[in-house]
Amino acid sequence: MPLFLRRRLTLLDPEKDDPLTKAMAPPENETPEELEARLAAQAEAQQRSDAIDEEINRQRIEMKKAPKCVRVLLLGQSESGKSTTLKNFQLINSPKAFRNERASWRAVVQLNVVRSVRLILDTITEAHANANGITPPISSITGLPRPRTASADSYGSHTPVSAELLKLRMRLLPLQQVEELLLRKMTPAGSAEFEATHLSPVTNLPYKGRSGKFREVAINSTAQWKGAFGRLMATARASMESGADIDFEDPNDPGVILHACAEDIIRLWNDPTVKKLLEAQRIRLEDMGGFFLDSIERVTALRYVPTDDDILRARLKTLGVSEHRFTLKAGNMLSHDWRVYDVGGARSLTSQRAAWAPYFDDLDAIIFLVPISGFNEVLLEDHSVNKLEDSTLLWKHIVSNPLLLNTQIVLFLNKIDLFKAKLRAGIRFSNYVVSYGDRPNDYEATSSYIRKKFGHLFRQNSSAQRVFYSHLTSMTDSQSTHQILMNVKDMVIREMLQQSSLV
Numbered sequence: 458m459p460l461f462l463r464r465r466l467t468l469l470d471p472e473k474d475d476p477l478t479k480a481m482a483p484p485e486n487e488t489p490e491e492l493e494a495r496l497a498a499q500a501e502a503q504q505r506s507d508a509i510d511e512e513i514n515r516q517r518i519e520m521k522k523a524p525k526c527v528r529v530l531l532l533g534q535s536e537s538g539k540s541t542t543l544k545n546f547q548l549i550n551s552p553k554a555f556r557n558e559r560a561s562w563r564a565v566v567q568l569n570v571v572r573s574v575r576l577i578l579d580t581i582t583e584a585h586a587n588a589n590g591i592t593p594p595i596s597s598i599t600g601l602p603r604p605r606t607a608s609a610d611s612y613g614s615h616t617p618v619s620a621e622l623l624k625l626r627m628r629l630l631p632l633q634q635v636e637e638l639l640l641r642k643m644t645p646a647g648s649a650e651f652e653a654t655h656l657s658p659v660t661n662l663p664y665k666g667r668s669g670k671f672r673e674v675a676i677n678s679t680a681q682w683k684g685a686f687g688r689l690m691a692t693a694r695a696s697m698e699s700g701a702d703i704d705f706e707d708p709n710d711p712g713v714i715l716h717a718c719a720e721d722i723i724r725l726w727n728d729p730t731v732k733k734l735l736e737a738q739r740i741r742l743e744d745m746g747g748f749f750l751d752s753i754e755r756v757t758a759l760r761y762v763p764t765d766d767d768i769l770r771a772r773l774k775t776l777g778v779s780e781h782r783f784t785l786k787a788g789n790m791l792s793h794d795w796r797v798y799d800v801g802g803a804r805s806l807t808s809q810r811a812a813w814a815p816y817f818d819d820l821d822a823i824i825f826l827v828p829i830s831g832f833n834e835v836l837l838e839d840h841s842v843n844k845l846e847d848s849t850l851l852w853k854h855i856v857s858n859p860l861l862l863n864t865q866i867v868l869f870l871n872k873i874d875l876f877k878a879k880l881r882a883g884i885r886f887s888n889y890v891v892s893y894g895d896r897p898n899d900y901e902a903t904s905s906y907i908r909k910k911f912g913h914l915f916r917q918n919s920s921a922q923r924v925f926y927s928h929l930t931s932m933t934d935s936q937s938t939h940q941i942l943m944n945v946k947d948m949v950i951r952e953m954l955q956q957s958s959l960v
Contacts, residue, residue, distance in 0.1 A: 526794040527949055528819065532855065533826035534836070534847055535774070536746060538871040541932035542824065542942075543781060543799045544769055549939055550783040550795075555768070562763045564639055565771040566756055567711050569747030571636045574722055576742065578626050580734050585618040616733050625728075628721050635711040712759060719757040726750045744830065744875050747772025769933045775799070793950065822865040822949045825855060829907055830875035833889045843889065845907075852911060857918040865952050867945055868911055868927040870904065874934070904929055 483492065531539040547555040715722075725731060735742065742748055747770065749756050756767070763771070783795045831844030856866060877900050880886065886903045887893040896902050908927055915925045926948065928941050 526796055527821050528796050528798070529949065530798045530800065530820055530823045531826065532800060532823055532851075533871075534828070534844065534851060535838075536831075537826040537828045537848070538869070538930075538932040539799050539826055540773070540775055541769055542826065542869070542938075543779075543797060545932060545935060545938045545942060546783065546797055547781065548765060548769075548935060549942060555765075559763050559768070562768045562771050563761065564643065564711070565747075565773045566749060566761075566763055566767055567715055568636065568639045568643075569772055570715065570722070570749050570753070570756060571632050571639070573742050573745075573748060573750050574629060574632055574725065575636070576740070577725055577731055577735070578629060580738055580740070581618055581622060581626050581731070584616055584734050585623065588617060616730065616737060619730065622728060622730055625721055625725055629718055629725065631714055632718060635714050638709065638711055712757065712761060715757040716759050719753055722750070722753050722757070726753070744878070745772075746770075765935060766933070769935060795946075820861070820864045821952075822867060822945070823855065823861065824867050824869055824945065825852060826869045826871045827852070827907075827911070828872045829870050829904070830872040830879060832876075832886060833879065833884055845890065849911070849914060853914050853918050856915050857920055859920055862921050865923065865926070865949060866915075867948070868915075868925070869930045869932075869941075870907060870911070870927060871930045871932055873900075873904065873929050874931040876900070876904070 483495070487495070531542055533539050544555070742750060749767075749770070755761065756763075779799045781797045781799070783797065784793070827848040828844065831848075834844045836842045836844060836847055852868075855861065880898060880900055880903065885898055887895065887898070890906075893903070893906055896906065908929070911927065912925050915923075926945075928945075930938060930941055932938055
């Protein structure tokens with residue numbers, strides 16, 4: 458051994474120089490009283506540690522004995538109806554808790570109204586600027602789906618905007634303050650996130666000082682935004698139906714400004730020039746989530762309380778993964794604990810793998826939502842990708858995933874109400890889905906084609922022999938959705954029992 462190593466080893470004393478030994482060594486010059494107190498503290502700490510270990514073991518044993526909880530994951534591209542499906546689960550299984558949140562959803566409805574009005578006002582501004590040879594300001598409608606074959610500047614550029622319509626626009630500018638107030642309440646510091654589909658950034662700048670594309674605010678699923686509205690405490694006798702949890706006396710209630718602007722909003726929406734401008738821009742507000750312009754008189758009333766249907770129709774973009782727990786009973790069988798996970802704001806499996814992967818383990822079912830009304834729309838994140846095409850690619854990725862070998866997958870072909878309306882309006886399905894050919898442009902033929910297409914992809918790419926479950930749905934129709942979800946619930950329980958060899 459080299460001489461310098463021998464010298465170093467002779468200088469090191471393992472008992473004296475070990476840092477752990479030093480940390481655990483009793484203090485120098487410790488008195489008997491201090492020794493007794495130290496030993497008592499150590500004994501107490503050890504008891505706490507043992508109690509924690511015992512509780513963990515007890516919970517582990519209880520979880521093994523308890524019936525297996527049912528885990529369901531909601532998947533689909535952005536705006537496919539995942540959050541609305543979750544609302545239906547809540548309405549069916551936790552109606553009291555669902556209605557306790559009316560004050561929060563009242564604010565979302567108000568924000569949806571302002572959003573729709575802002576889109577119209579931006580369309581007017583752009584058309585007026587084009588008609589006068591002025592470069593229009595950056596518009597909030599640039600992210601909306603429109604045909605990619607024509608220039609956006611050509612839409613509505615020859616439609617004159619009257620002085621009365623410009624005055625109406627000026628009178629509705631206070632709605633910007635309503636939007637700002639609602640967004641500040643709904644997005645506490647650090648909780649707001651933004652996507653390509655965002656409408657309005659939350660900043661401290663006045664609107665005229667802002668630049669860049671308007672974006673829709675997205676609420677992170679972990680943010681406690683619902684607690685920002687309503688009274689801090691509601692009495693036990695408070696009736697949720699009467700909106701007793703809503704503070705109508707709040708001087709900053711956005712409903713006051715909305716009520717004052719109600720007549721102008723109705724006049725704006727019914728204006729023939731506005732109808733022409735929206736048609737020229739290929740914008741159908743009635744097909745967008747959170748459309749309430751056909752109910753302005755009701756939703757802008759000073760003591761407005763959202764109905765169940767209003768809450769289902771309200772649009773609020775969510776990001777992140779949220780978990781919701783229910784106790785459900787299927788038929789005459791025992792009740793089961795259900796955990797429903799909503800993966801908000803996700804476009805594709807590849808880009809959101811980190812968010813979805815933890816929930817792939819030991820899943821019982823996936824409800825995969827496809828918004829078939831988007832057959833003639835493009836992704837807001839990527840204008841070169843058709844929405845229906847994106848859903849088929851995502852569907853192939855899901856059904857072929859080896860992690861989902863033992864997971865039942867249920868397909869919801871969603872938004873059939875909007876799909877029917879587009880077909881009735883004369884929009885040809887074959888213009889966007891070339892493989893459809895010259896088949897009839899009616900709901901029965903087109904929906905059957907889509908269902909067969911997804912069924913073929915399921916059987917072709919599935920990693921195991923599974924039954925293909927599919928439903929044509931409209932998640933805003935609570936009555937039909939209730940029956941569909943009950944059928945899905947029974948199916949999931951039945952499959953669980955079959956895998957356990959109990960049936």
